[in-house]
Amino acid sequence: MRSVLLILAALSFAIHASAAPTTASNAADSTTVILLGTGMPRPNPERAGPATAITVGNRQFLFDAGPAVMRQLAAGGLSFKDFEAVFITHLHSDHTLGYPDLILTSWVMGRTAPLDVYGPPGLKEMTDHLLAAWREDIDIRTNGLERDAPGGEKVNVHEIAPPASSDTTASVAARTQVVYDSAGVRVTAIPVPHGSWKHAYGFRIDTPAKSIVISGDTSYSPLLLEMSRGVDILIHEVYPLVYLKPEPRPNGELWPEYMHTFHTSDVEVGRLATAAQPKKVILHHVVWMGGTEADLVAGVRQGGYQGPVIIGADLSRY
Numbered sequence: 020m021r022s023v024l025l026i027l028a029a030l031s032f033a034i035h036a037s038a039a040p041t042t043a044s045n046a047a048d049s050t051t052v053i054l055l056g057t058g059m060p061r062p063n064p065e066r067a068g069p070a071t072a073i074t075v076g077n078r079q080f081l082f083d084a085g086p087a088v089m090r091q092l093a094a095g096g097l098s099f100k101d102f103e104a105v106f107i108t109h110l111h112s113d114h115t116l117g118y119p120d121l122i123l124t125s126w127v128m129g130r131t132a133p134l135d136v137y138g139p140p141g142l143k144e145m146t147d148h149l150l151a152a153w154r155e156d157i158d159i160r161t162n163g164l165e166r167d168a169p170g171g172e173k174v175n176v177h178e179i180a181p182p183a184s185s186d187t188t189a190s191v192a193a194r195t196q197v198v199y200d201s202a203g204v205r206v207t208a209i210p211v212p213h214g215s216w217k218h219a220y221g222f223r224i225d226t227p228a229k230s231i232v233i234s235g236d237t238s239y240s241p242l243l244l245e246m247s248r249g250v251d252i253l254i255h256e257v258y259p260l261v262y263l264k265p266e267p268r269p270n271g272e273l274w275p276e277y278m279h280t281f282h283t284s285d286v287e288v289g290r291l292a293t294a295a296q297p298k299k300v301i302l303h304h305v306v307w308m309g310g311t312e313a314d315l316v317a318g319v320r321q322g323g324y325q326g327p328v329i330i331g332a333d334l335s336r337y
Contacts, residue, residue, distance in 0.1 A: 047076040048227035055091035057303040088117035100130040107138030108235030109219035133173040139218035211237035214281035253297035259310030260284035289322015303331035
């Protein structure tokens with residue numbers, strides 16, 4: 020009898036011992052998307068500028084740095100000084116107005132290591148100008164009574180080179196670029212067409228738990244479609260096609276052409292999602308033009324996609 024009890028005890032210990040690492044691993048790999056800002060250039064107190072955080076366990080990644088990004092990080096209970104990496108889709112002001120706040124506030128709040136930031140050509144020049152603009156502030160905070168960490172304001176800028184091939188018949192691998200790959204998190208830059216911008220990117224993020232695509236600002240992109248096939252979450256910008264028309268203002272007759280060239284309609288998102296079949300579509304950075312959430316969902320359905328469609332709200336989690 021005693022030998023039977025010892026065997027059962029040993030089996031119980033072995034089962035619990037083997038289960039413990041799995042639980043720890045799952046916690047380390049858990050992936051959450053937090054929409055920090057879902058707005059557009061028109062100020063809206065309910066929607067901050069474009070910014071999305073992705074956490075993988077206790078690791079934190081940031082995509083775009085629109086207005087109020089630091090306040091939204093605080094509101095979401097996230098760190099405002101610990102970032103494993105930051106990614107900028109393009110250099111439009113509404114996606115970067117929070118960038119100097121990100122650099123300086125994270126330093127003032129205790130960041131001591133350089134911030135690693137990935138983005139399009141021109142990001143290094145922008146960063147250098149921002150640090151020059153706040154040169155006196157940096158000097159006083161470093162050498163005055165605050166004694167902030169010297170060099171903590173520094174940024175390591177990684178400019179994403181243009182793809183090896185712009186030929187639409189080339190392989191997806193030849194037209195995209197893995198720009199970050201560490202400890203199970205891989206980020207791939209996807210060149211997207213954003214009007215007259217020479218360099219604009221969407222990003223695909225692959226973690227042990229989820230696959231996510233963030234469109235950035237883009238018109239309809241077949242390459243983005245290919246990179247979105249079967250992902251867990253597709254986060255896409257959008258406007259309601261049914262409301263698109265010339266606007267009664269100077270040069271307002273160009274508005275439809277601008278939207279077609281720089282952005283993606285709800286119907287086009289539906290068409291893209293129908294082909295790509297992501298498990299979930301989240302719409303953000305909406306140019307509303309008087310439309311409603313119901314209008315956007317109807318437009319996506321018109322494009323053919325019948326899966327889950329969510330209108331992103333600030334600080335929502337997925």
